[in-house]
Amino acid sequence: MTKISRRTFIGGSAMMGALLTSPELVKALTSQPYPRVKVANIRNLRVGEPVSFNYPDEHSPAVLIKLGERAYGGVGPDGDIVAFSSLCTHMGCPVSYSKKRFVCACHYSMFDPAKNGQTYQGHASEWLPQIILRFEPSTGDIYAEGVEGLIWGRVRNVLKATKTTKK
CATH class of the missing domain: 1.20.5 (Single alpha-helices involved in coiled-coils or other helix-helix interfaces)
Known part of the structure; x- marks a missing residue:
């Protein structure tokens, strides 16, 4: 030695x-090398009607919503389109969008989508991870390009290398 x-x-x-x-x-x-994934087109969105998708991989449920009011991190002409992981930060139960908020089905934690997914009621101590979106005005397409916050149950949001889509 x-x-x-x-x-x-x-x-x-x-x-x-x-x-x-x-x-x-x-x-x-x-x-982390997040994939760029087309989520929706603005022409197909309606205020208050959630669009489910998976991001950054097929094991990560997420929800895109057109709120009808400006939101932190919102995209689109009105800055009112946001997306979040749909796994509660308390114990990973699914959250659903109802009455301008996300609600956890297990323990009733509530999150404000207009304020970065901020927790305002229940056991969850962390905000919902917000999906970073990019809006392409020329086509109306909305892309997911990253995640702010850690998806429940993970030590890294991107589990493996994924293919990115081309513009």
């Missing part, structure tokens, strides 16, 4: 700490 002096150990530890806290390394370790 090789002996390491205290000075060498402290110097090496300091260098490793500096390396691990560098913004470039943190970004490389935490950024």
Whole structure:
């Protein structure tokens, strides 16, 4: 076994700490290659009628909704189209959209889709993960391009490499 002096150990530890806290390394370790997936076309949306889809993979149920009022992170001409994971952040039960809110079927946590999926009632302590959307005005298409927050039951939102769609 090789002996390491205290000075060498402290110097090496300091260098490793500096390396691990560098913004470039943190970004490389935490950024995820989200797929770009077409979710809907604005011409087919109606206020208050949810559109179910899966994102970022087939095991991640999500809901897109046209709220009829401007929302944080909303897209479209009125900034009122948002999407969220439909798994409650408390225990992963399904949430459904009703009366301008998402409601957990198991323990009745409630989330406000106009305010980033903020929890305002129930056991859930974290907001619903919001799906990052991009609206293409020329076609009316709406694409999912990422997730803000961690989907329930995961340590990473993207489980495996997925194919992205072309524009």
